Amino acid sequence: MEIGNSFHNGAQAIQRAEVGMGNSARTIASQSAAGSDDQSQPQEITEALVNNISHEAQAAAGARVVESASESQETLGQIVDTRA
Numbered sequence: 420m421e422i423g424n425s426f427h428n429g430a431q432a433i434q435r436a437e438v439g440m441g442n443s444a445r446t447i448a449s450q451s452a453a454g455s456d457d458q459s460q461p462q463e464i465t466e467a468l469v470n471n472i473s474h475e476a477q478a479a480a481g482a483r484v485v486e487s488a489s490e491s492q493e494t495l496g497q498i499v500d501t502r503a
Contacts, residue, residue, distance in 0.1 A: 425488035432481030439474035443467040 446467040450460045 425484055425491070429481045429484030429486075429488060432484065433478050436474040436478035436481060439477070440471055443471040443474065447471075 444467075447464055450464050450467070453460060
């Protein structure tokens with residue numbers, strides 16, 4: 420796998436996680452504002468909170484991919500410098 424692709428994939432994972440967290444936050448806010456009349460409210464809030472935890476893990480994984488790609492690029496640069 421190319422290093423540039425790793426950067427892109429990691430950044431894309433972080434971006435998708437951010438969008439997902441925003442969606443979860445909107446769901447929680449709208450359900451909280453709706454009041455307790457709706458019977459499905461606790462289930463929807465719980466589902467949004469679980470999704471938020473999943474998105475948090477996705478963002479952390481994306482950050483690790485970006486970090487690894489950066490380290491790989493540095494190592495490759497050092498090898499090229501050594502050979503030159």
